[in-house]
Amino acid sequence: xxxxKITFAALVVAAGLSLTACQNDGDAAGQTDPSSVxxxxxxxxxxxxxxxxxxxxxxxxxxxxxxxxxGSDESGKAAKCRTDGLKITAIDNFIDGDRDGTVAVEMKxxxxxxxxxxxxxxxxxxxxxxxxxxxxxxxxxxxxxxxAGKSIAFSVTYPLNETGGTGVRITGLVVTPPNETKSVTLxxxxxxxxxxxxxSGEPVRVGPIGSAxxxx
Numbered sequence: 127x128x129x130x131k132i133t134f135a136a137l138v139v140a141a142g143l144s145l146t147a148c149q150n151d152g153d154a155a156g157q158t159d160p161s162s163v164x165x166x167x168x169x170x171x172x173x174x175x176x177x178x179x180x181x182x183x184x185x186x187x188x189x190x191x192x193x194x195x196x197g198s199d200e201s202g203k204a205a206k207c208r209t210d211g212l213k214i215t216a217i218d219n220f221i222d223g224d225r226d227g228t229v230a231v232e233m234k235x236x237x238x239x240x241x242x243x244x245x246x247x248x249x250x251x252x253x254x255x256x257x258x259x260x261x262x263x264x265x266x267x268x269x270x271x272x273x274a275g276k277s278i279a280f281s282v283t284y285p286l287n288e289t290g291g292t293g294v295r296i297t298g299l300v301v302t303p304p305n306e307t308k309s310v311t312l313x314x315x316x317x318x319x320x321x322x323x324x325x326s327g328e329p330v331r332v333g334p335i336g337s338a339x340x341x342x
Contacts, residue, residue, distance in 0.1 A: 204242045204271055209308040211237025214301050218315040219281065219338065226283045226328065229316045230338040231301055234277040244269035248302035248309070249282055249332040253320070254295045263331040270336065279338035285321055285328040293319035304335060 212233045219230040231249075235241060244267065249260040260282060272278055287293035296319060302309040321327060 204240045206305055207233070207235065207241035207243040207272055207303060208237070209303050209306050209310065211235065211239070211241060212303055214303075214310045214312065216282075216299055216301075216312050216315050218317075220316065225286075227286050227317050228338075229282040229284075229299070229314075230279050231282060231299075231312075232277050232279040232338075233272075233303065235272045235274050238274050240274060241272050242269050243272050243278065243304060243335055245304040246332060246334055247280060247304055248300075249330075250300040250309075251284075251296050251314070251320075251330060252298035252300065252311075254297060257300075258294075258320075258330060260330040260332040262334075264334050264337060266334040267336050278336055280335050281333040281338040282316075282330065283333070284316065284330045285323075286317060287319045287321040289321050291322065293321050295319050 213236040214231065214233050216229050216231045219228040221228075231247070233243070233247075246262050246266060251258045251260070263283070270278060282299075296314045296316070299312045299314045300309050301312065320330070
């Protein structure tokens, strides 16, 4: 009788193990290997901008759209124009009969990438009496997207020396692009001197970016 009881108990244990194994196999069949799951990226998740930039106008069209492709920052906007990416030149723009002298300063985007420029450049005249800073004249326009290879200009006006004396001799022109700290020193292309005054005369003035026309 003892032998029959042991055999019966062994059969019960074996049956239980067999049932447990079947359940485990069933659970495994209903699970998925995590390594085989593919995570889909959102269709609109690309933070970059369209490099074609077909909607961004050139500076010559008074562009207000500052979106750009090449040369854009992390926000997808065109980066500001930097001194190292601009070729800056100055020419005499005086016309006979004008009350004041005028110099046009042109900035050409030579950096190879579109950039944004607006506001006022810093202008200082070097003279034999020291440095003279130009005063701002007019209101700044909207930001321009200055396309690679394109140019934009602004004007510098100054009083003519009609006193008959030597006046204050101008020896150089220092230009600092808007929102920059690096300057460029150019030869002064205008009349050679300013009148000596007691401070009551016309000051040297700088117009906003775009005030001397735009072009290619």
